[in-house]
Amino acid sequence: MKPITTSLFELFKIGPGPSSSHTIGPMKAGYDFITTVRTLPEDILARAVSIKVHLYGSLSATGRGHGTDRAVLAGLLGANPRTCSAEFMDGLDRDNTDGYRVAIGSNECVLTWDDIVFDAFERDSCFSNTLSIRLFGDDQTLLFEREYYSVGGGFIQWKGQKEEVRGMPAYPYATMEGLKKILRTEKLRLHEVILANEKALTGASEGEISAGLDHIITTMEEAVDTGIGSEGILPGPIGLHRKAPVLYRRACKMTHSTDHLMVALSAYAFGASEENAAGHRIVTAPTAGSSGVMPAVVYVLKNHRNIAPHALREGLMAAAAVGFLARHNASIAGADVGCQGEIGVASAMAASFLAYALGYRFQVTENAAEIALEHHLGLTCDPVLGYVQIPCIERNAMGALKAYTAFLIASAEIPGNHKVDLDQVIRAMAETGRDMCTKYKETSLGGLAQSVVQC
């Protein structure tokens, strides 16, 4: 089995919401396309007059609600998810009928909203989230084409892509069993293995990795802070009122109640998720749709428990190990395995973060992740009207609360008595995802997406 070679900062990506597979991935595809096109010979660029984008699969079914067209356009205009501001995204005006000018060498193409087509749902392709981007000459001659796959968590691949050459991990593993063997034989702690692998894979120094993780924590905190301080209605036809400020005010009033932590955790998860739904900056953990779960537990440990920065970084690395394993051995895309791969994995990551950052050793960390994921198995993806709002926002709060409960159970029991391991539950998630009917995988053709609309 191939070892895991995902970097921490590929899993924890900063970018605009509301969906890693439908926003961040397509924006990266647009950015990659335009960057690649600009390297073509000048005589080809001189003939270019138009660019057309075709969206298939779940990108076609729910792309309108997820703002996929806006994301591809932003990428083609040179925006990249990590640095793209909310103002830039909000400024892409749907009433603009003149189109947007895309510079290509000494030439330029004009791209209108009509050039981005929500095409057929079915497509003979290896991934459900497929988009094809084409560059045409004035006689409709195809000058260049690339077919992209948005494979979840903001990762993209394209047809014919050569495997990227990168360093090999210092401690290769592909399963939790393999990882445990390394911890035992090398007498290392979990975060030490993840750190050594990150250095070997990316060539980054320990200082650079620590700074990157601190930036992830700060960005998560900012999403929560902005969310709990923002009133109003979220974009889109649902007319959903933001609830994070209400929950936060309630939490502040009940500091002596046993319910305080639950309400605060919910408020933080709502805050980051509502920022995601607004198309603002979030951290994928592991995806944008589930980007409220980890920030909620990070915020609690940082601001309610004053946990030291190094412990937060180490907890983040433990959470990443869980996300890596889920992505490698199943999927973190709602379009592949339903919401169990998004909120379920986020909850498992958050549970392992809590255990590890609070000083529990490896077995409790694994058990906490396992319990959290186990109780999300079979969860479908059925966003109402294709917007990452209902059930997604509340579901982030539920994922955070389940993560906390999973941590409490795992830290109370005798670790060796736990009967299910993380590899087993990830295998179950993969199998459940394979058997899940397509309409429950981010198509808005089934479940809540249908029953709410029909009412």
Ligand code: SF4
């Ligand atoms: S239902 Fe879950 S998987 Fe689907 S869009 Fe919402 S958060 Fe993502």
